[in-house]
Amino acid sequence: MVTLDTTSQMGSRKARHYAFPQGHSSGKDTMNASHGTSGTAVQPTADKVTLIDGYVPVIDLSSAWTGGPEGRRAVGRALGEVCEHSGFLAVAGHGVSETVIAEMYRATQEFFALPLSEKKRLLADPDDPLMRGFGRPGSLAASNADASLDRERALPDISETYTINKLGEPASPGLPSDADPHLKLPNKWPELPRFAEAYRAYYAAMENLAREIMRLFALALDLPESWFDDKIDEHMTNMTANYYPAQPDPPEPGRARKGHHSDWGCLTILYQDGAPGGLQVLDKAERWVEVPAIASTFVINIGDLMARWTNDRWVSTVHRVVNPPRAVAMCERYSVPFFYQPNYGAVIECIPTCTDPGNPPKYGPITSGAYIMDKFRRAYGN
Ligand SMILES: [Fe+2]
Numbered sequence: 317m318v319t320l321d322t323t324s325q326m327g328s329r330k331a332r333h334y335a336f337p338q339g340h341s342s343g344k345d346t347m348n349a350s351h352g353t354s355g356t357a358v359q360p361t362a363d364k365v366t367l368i369d370g371y372v373p374v375i376d377l378s379s380a381w382t383g384g385p386e387g388r389r390a391v392g393r394a395l396g397e398v399c400e401h402s403g404f405l406a407v408a409g410h411g412v413s414e415t416v417i418a419e420m421y422r423a424t425q426e427f428f429a430l431p432l433s434e435k436k437r438l439l440a441d442p443d444d445p446l447m448r449g450f451g452r453p454g455s456l457a458a459s460n461a462d463a464s465l466d467r468e469r470a471l472p473d474i475s476e477t478y479t480i481n482k483l484g485e486p487a488s489p490g491l492p493s494d495a496d497p498h499l500k501l502p503n504k505w506p507e508l509p510r511f512a513e514a515y516r517a518y519y520a521a522m523e524n525l526a527r528e529i530m531r532l533f534a535l536a537l538d539l540p541e542s543w544f545d546d547k548i549d550e551h552m553t554n555m556t557a558n559y560y561p562a563q564p565d566p567p568e569p570g571r572a573r574k575g576h577h578s579d580w581g582c583l584t585i586l587y588q589d590g591a592p593g594g595l596q597v598l599d600k601a602e603r604w605v606e607v608p609a610i611a612s613t614f615v616i617n618i619g620d621l622m623a624r625w626t627n628d629r630w631v632s633t634v635h636r637v638v639n640p641p642r643a644v645a646m647c648e649r650y651s652v653p654f655f656y657q658p659n660y661g662a663v664i665e666c667i668p669t670c671t672d673p674g675n676p677p678k679y680g681p682i683t684s685g686a687y688i689m690d691k692f693r694r695a696y697g698n
Pocket of ligand 1: 577578579635
């Protein structure tokens, strides 16, 4: 459930905070949409795996952990169907500790509540292609293939960001000799009590969940369950906290909290709170559908590399984060996506089960590292 706290000040006006949805146990009984579900055609089902059906369904992963091989196949099938349809879902029964999530959320709020001058001390190194630390202004819409770079750069996203990456940790994976050495720049940690511990614990929980979902994806694609393992065992995942400030004045026309885009990696695991001005996804009829924050779940979506890998059998769907309606414009919002990115040198080319003589590969091979470096340059480059 969403709780409201109106204690903090922003200028002369009060900003409102939303606490994260409470209760991280799985199961239908704990589910409730924390805010608007307008435009989302969701129907509860009696299925043990698909708890709520629709364009952004709720899938319960529990059977994958407790149901043996048959349970894993059943969850894999459900995930595969969603990935072919919308590429967007919420997962319950994910097994991530409620305490780990709550600590990450606390740390996120504390960081963004620091004075801007403090946050700017952690400003990302201009040479860091992964933008670790406090982010530069940029526009995610600039990464779209048909984007006008000049226009998007003139209308940056209305958000602050803070990013860490496994490559910035002391015992991080090695990289090929031709990789940009700046990829190994260290993470930038704020001097806040228990911040780094909270972020490292949450990142580790996301690594585990992402690896397990990739194994279920392999089952969905009629591959051996371990097919992706050696392509993600040295992943280079950015975890980025987004802070969407209150908007005391109406934003400039054309500016949004995050411009429309598709994600770049293989999958994204998103934590979002329930504040207004949230995530929307474009459906097949080109209507924007709200993705509600549901207690005890994470949102998962397919990224561009998974679409390429599957020869577009799975879809990387366009989404955005909208400005709040003026009546609730003083509501702040937080979200924390984990952008699961395969190993730097992993070659992304058509998966054998996703092609046949009548459906040849649509894309040539590309490495995970080269792909994401290009995307970052477009969205946040100088
Ligand atoms: Fe995104």
